[in-house]
Amino acid sequence: xxxxxxxxxxxxxxxxxxxxxxxxxxxxxxxxxxxxxxxxxxxxxxxxxxxxxxxxxxxxxxxxxxxxxxxxxxxxxxxxxxxxxxxxxxxxxxxxxxxxxxxxxxxxxxxxxxxxxx
Amino acid sequence: xxxxxxxxxxxxxxxxxxxxxxxxxxxxxxxxxxxxxxxxxxxxxxxxxxxxxxxxxxxxxxxxxxxxxxxxxxxxxxxxxxxxxxxxxxxxxxxxxxxxxxxxxxxxxx
Numbered sequence: 571x572x573x574x575x576x577x578x579x580x581x582x583x584x585x586x587x588x589x590x591x592x593x594x595x596x597x598x599x600x601x602x603x604x605x606x607x608x609x610x611x612x613x614x615x616x617x618x619x620x621x622x623x624x625x626x627x628x629x630x631x632x633x634x635x636x637x638x639x640x641x642x643x644x645x646x647x648x649x650x651x652x653x654x655x656x657x658x659x660x661x662x663x664x665x666x667x668x669x670x671x672x673x674x675x676x677x678x679x680x681x682x683x684x685x686x687x688x
Numbered sequence: 689x690x691x692x693x694x695x696x697x698x699x700x701x702x703x704x705x706x707x708x709x710x711x712x713x714x715x716x717x718x719x720x721x722x723x724x725x726x727x728x729x730x731x732x733x734x735x736x737x738x739x740x741x742x743x744x745x746x747x748x749x750x751x752x753x754x755x756x757x758x759x760x761x762x763x764x765x766x767x768x769x770x771x772x773x774x775x776x777x778x779x780x781x782x783x784x785x786x787x788x789x790x791x792x793x794x795x796x797x798x
Binding site (some may be wrong): 604680681 | 718719721723728730731732733736776778780786789790791793
């Protein structure tokens with residue numbers, strides 16, 4: 571149990587376009603999901619916390635108008651990178667926390683999305 | 689300021705050797721997780737520890753949570769090439785957001 575999927579796994583886009591990344595909890599409900607960014611040879615950097623039915627909470631320095639987050643159901647959160655630029659190229663990973671059961675702060679991660687902006 | 693200090697950051701060992709990775713903090717955590725991440729993939733949860741002094745084993749991996757719940761260790765016995773990866777510890781205090789360590793990149797050479 572506790573499987574999280576992400577789609578797409580890889581995306582290449584032109585500068586100025588928008589890209590949507592989906593994060594789904596497949597076998598559990600997740601009131602809270604998290605979006606991370608990971609640069610090469612570095613640890614995870616939390617971008618925002620996504621709460622079902624309410625606005626996301628963004629970390630300091632993360633532009634909320636550039637990284638749009640929608641958590642419309644208990645199993646789906648989306649991250650849209652708007653007007654992408656080459657500096658947005660990175661590995662984006664989502665995680666989900668179970669709504670009930672288990673240890674509260676356990677997070678289950680998706681496989682990640684490699685975004686390349688040309 | 690790095691809330692969770694992980695050491696060593698890099699480790700290259702021969703197959704069959706033992707190793708220990710440390711995760712230390714000055715803060716008390718209500719729970720601590722260990723993850724392994726392989727290149728191009730998301731982290732995979734290995735274990736969660738919640739009780740001070742707790743020891744959990746996962747095949748050749750032994751995880752320990754410090755008595756004061758401020759530190760943790762991961763010990764691997766007879767490492768194998770399949771153990772290669774980035775090991776991350778992550779801690780949380782109550783309902784606050786989880787903090788990740790910088791990670792330990794392990795390479796096991798056949």
